[in-house]
Amino acid sequence: MASGLRGFVLDTEAAAASARTADDRMAAVHAALASAFTVTADRGARTGPARRRTWLDTFDWRLYRAGLALSYERARRGSRLVLEGDDGVPQATQPAPRWQPRRPRLAADLEAGPVRDRILALTSPRALLPVAAAVSTVSVSRLLNSDGKTVARLIRDDSTVTAAGHGPAAALPTRLAIAEVRGYPGQARRAARLVAGVPGVAPATQPVVKAALSALGLRPGDYSSGVDAEVTAQMPASAAVAILLLRLLDTLEANTDGVLRDIDTEFLHDLRVAVRRSRSAIKLLGDVLPEGPAEHYGAGFKWLGDLTTPTRDLDVHLLGFDATARQLLAATAADLQPFRAFLARRRAREFRRLATALRSARFRALADDWRKVLLEVRDAGIPGSRRGLTAAELAASRTARAFAKVARRGGAITPESPAESLHDLRKRCKELRYLLEFFAPLHDPAAYRKVVGDLKKLQDNLGEFQDSQVQREEIGALADAMLAEGAAPAATLLAMGEVAARLAASQAEAREQFGKRFAAFAGPAGQGHVRVLLGAAASEAAR
């Protein structure tokens, strides 16, 4: 059994300079190895038909970011999934019958096995999508000692890759590997030294999946749902706002296809966040943009946001369904099943409405025209009273204003205040959070982390409070709808009642903790964190 690999590539640039072909260099590799071993072709099944692999990852590259590469391999003896580390060494494999690599699939839908165990938490709720495919011809030579015993193997891999199974193919440089035979590590090291000494052969510095992606011009990790806008302190405020709105528009458009194909629920989630951020940016910073369009597109994004709400709300119910069912005390999970079926039917109906809207001319025009407006502002700037304002000045003034609003409204909340006052505060907190994220590159990282950390805890509390209420009210409305359809057995309604009661308890608990959370954010310590943050931003603006 091979228990270790040392990899090399035939260096294409060196080859071009010396006009030597891959076969010339392979002959040189064989000659080098022949000084210490008898080199012979493997009689076994290793030199078989082409090896076919498809690499898979989530849309936001979760496996890549975790230093993992997942591939699906079709082989005569059955197909399998292979999970490799950054070093190209397999960490887990499992059979994958009936897998169609071009079809997105959730890790949760995989059969039980070591690969599923490793990737489930990391990838959920995102689906696995094909990233690139390779067809490889693999040939194996055995390296024999003086007894004629195989003490290492030389593996040659010539691969052609395509992006997600389509588009132009690219040939990768030939890859070589010395595979160790168990109990003969010294011989493998010796063979690797001999191969490394051949001109035009270089150590493989990256696993084959990275080589494939770079040969295809794909940038792994290029999608992130974060704002990540390239804003600088001294750029005109209008250009900075246009740049970050363009970034949000990119995110929105990047997710549209995934929403329409209903690949996984995160596409819609990310699209909604991009819409919400855009609306907040228009509201809080739109005065540096031309007046008419900002108002017009703000209304457009409200339309879009409202469209996505019913499907997302149902997604949230369905995503948390199993966890909710596990918490039942009086009822059983089976009692809730008709509710799940009802949610799924309703979700299918709402999704059709959403998809129709996303395919509409109105949506297309909204995105296209908004882009034109933003590009114009970014490239030409806008005349008017705010011409001299820099991005840093805008960030400092609007963030201070938003913080003051949160502090004022939150401070006015008493145990007797209506729930609406907490809902309103949640919205103001979101606006503050977005402002912080928009201008994150302008802030001192340590001060930024402190403020966002405090704010996040408060937002979690307010989120728990409001979401519990919204979900409880939705369950009531859904129970009515199920009754109207005659799809509500008594046991199911009782189980839904238990879920609603639990949500009411969560809401009450969140309300109880609000005072403490708010004080941590807006109290003296929290205010100090914000002063440090804004002080640093102000000095940045002054420069």
Next chain:
Amino acid sequence: MTVYATYNIKGGVGKTTAAVNLAHLSADGGRTLLWDLDPQGAASFLFRVKPKVKGGGKALIRGTRALDGAIKGTDFDNLDLVPADFSYRTMDLLLNAGQSGNDTGRSAKPALRIAELLRPLAADYDAVFLDCPPGISLVSENVLHAADTLLVPLIPTTLSVRTLDQFTEFIAGMAGHRPAVLAFFSMVDRRKRLHQQATRGLSAGRPGVARTAIPSLSLIEQMSVHRAPVTAFAPRSKAACAYRALWSEIRPG
């Protein structure tokens, strides 16, 4: 992990050739380890592995070196080997030396030592073959305790049949773990009337005797020239077919 052992009190009856070929066939369906316990090192020779273990049998038996570290990959996928070592000739003494127990945390029972040494490999291998030296000794007693199935090659003569009866009786009287016993005729020469009679007479209706007999063929002897299992260098030969038929009687499922 299923442990098989090829065992016979007599030498030269085809134990090693059976162990080597059956292990090679087993490796086609699962991860397989062959431990060459015979100090003559015939199985190691057939796989071209030097009959040498670092620290010798002493280090393995005492536990100062893990069995895992002595394993060598063969030329075949899924098939590994623990080579023989000349020091195995005194393995009885080494096994007995542990009777008083020591600080390696192992059992004080010398007859269970080989079973103990194999236990950590249970997750790594589906099948283990023990190729035992002939004779009755503490090594063979260890093998009886470690094996799930004993594979007993028999030369088809009345005397060897009598020995099988004695041996079966002995196993039946063992306390605790008792391996299954499967005998098979080995080195059968169809031209010899005695072989024909013994083969027919014994295999008819007798439990514990395989239907398949391994013929006496020069190709099996040529394993030492090719230094490979006959199932590898002549997979379609009569000899390889006989081992395959025998393996299909032995293997689980």
